[in-house]
Amino acid sequence: MEANRITADMIAPCGLDCSLCKRALAEKDPCPGCHGPDENKPEFCSRKCGIIVCQKRKENGYTYCDECPDYPCADVLEKETRYTSQYPLYESPRKNLRDIRESGIDAFLENERKEWTCPECGHIVSVHTGLCSGCGRQYGAVPVRVDEDTWRIENRMVRFFLLKGTEKALLIDNGMTVRHAKQMAETLTGLPVELLNTHADMDHIGCNEQFDSFYMHPADEEQYRKSGKPGRVIPVLDGDEIDLGNRKLRIIHLPGHTPGSIAVLDISRRVLISGDPIQEHGHIFMFGEHRNMKDYIASLKKLEGMTADFDEIWPSHSDLPIFPDCIRRLREGAEKVLNREIPGKETDFRGQTIFVYDLGFTAFLCSE
Ligand code: SF4
Ligand code: SF4
Ligand SMILES: [Zn+2]
Ligand SMILES: [Zn+2]
Ligand SMILES: [Zn+2]
Secondary structure, eight states: OOTTOOOGGGBOTTSOBGGGSTTTTOSSSOOOOTTSOSTTOOHIIIIIOTTTSOHHHHHHTOSSGGGSTTOSOHHHHHHHHHHHHSSSSOOOHHHHHHHHHHHOHHHHHHHHHHHHBOTTTSOBBOTTTOBBTTTOOBOSEEEEEEETTEEEEEETTEEEEEEEOSSOEEEEOOOSSOSOHHHHHHHHHSSOEEEEOSOOOGGGOTTGGGOSEEEEOGGGHHHHHHTTOOOEEEEOOTTOEEEOSSOEEEEEEOTTSSTTOEEEEETTTTEEEEESSSOSSSEEEEOSTTOOHHHHHHHHHHHHTTGGGOSEEEESSSSSSBOTHHHHHHHHHHHHHHTTOSOOEEEEETTEEEEEEEOSSOEEEEOO
16 A cells, blocks of 8 residues: 555545544555545445535535535534544644645645654554554544443553543543544533542643643642643542542542652542553652652552442553552562662663563663
């Protein structure tokens, strides 16, 4: 397959970039896009799509729908809603048309190539699946329903969670590369959605700008502001409760990985959503100025005294679910690291020297 086939003839009248469609990226009989011959096009796109069959568009010879006085019609709005909320990646056909008007088709295509080309292999990533058509890497946010009112959303190396009550829903973090977590969460739950951040590391605050305010422990606000992201912090402290309507959540402050790291106890389901401090087969980052191993050990000790309250732990990285016995093993391992009882392996990590302490079941990444 030819890499990087993002060309003007693949931009549909509504603004959708057909190059990103899983059917256009299929190895066998790829769809030629909206403007191409009907052969290899699915029936919807050749005969049923309101935009493709639109008489007004044909009679007036509009290249793009924004030339039409009825723009945006119901068909255009339906497509816009679908592509900005229901797929693992975010594509706004209406924004595409605006960008084409403002910067011209060549600049738009160049930008589109930058945004949708896999940096690892140079092939195109599909908006429908989030998968690179060349190497198969997942770039999107893929919601997995855990029970009727609970989702985990996988976003490459990190995951975040969506919990629904009877009154509102809570998004716990929002990944790293996601631009539409709010729309996605609203579409999945049909309720107003609030945001909580377990901490302010970049892989947990990817689209915080979609929310005017969010729950966060105040000890992480300084770190959050360094990201340059906007929004008002609604402070949450140890022991605070958030009620989503028939679903109470308790905040547990676990400083160490960051000063304001928090876990969320889903009280009735007996699940602890732990953020980064608790992981199996993961890499717990303990290097950098805002980490503190002594605080981390104290947090694990505190959590060891609370294991009667939960049966499962859902971390942001690596294995899921994991179980409360992991907390003791992590605490014992962390004490050995602090007391220099196990050797660290010197490694280069993105230009800085760090030490990896491999416990067998997980590893700490430390600055010394
Ligand atoms: S299937 Fe439809 S949306 Fe996909 S490339 Fe073909 S015409 Fe475009
Ligand atoms: S915006 Fe106008 S041209 Fe486009 S599908 Fe709607 S009615 Fe037809
Ligand atoms: Zn790739
Ligand atoms: Zn983190
Ligand atoms: Zn993380």
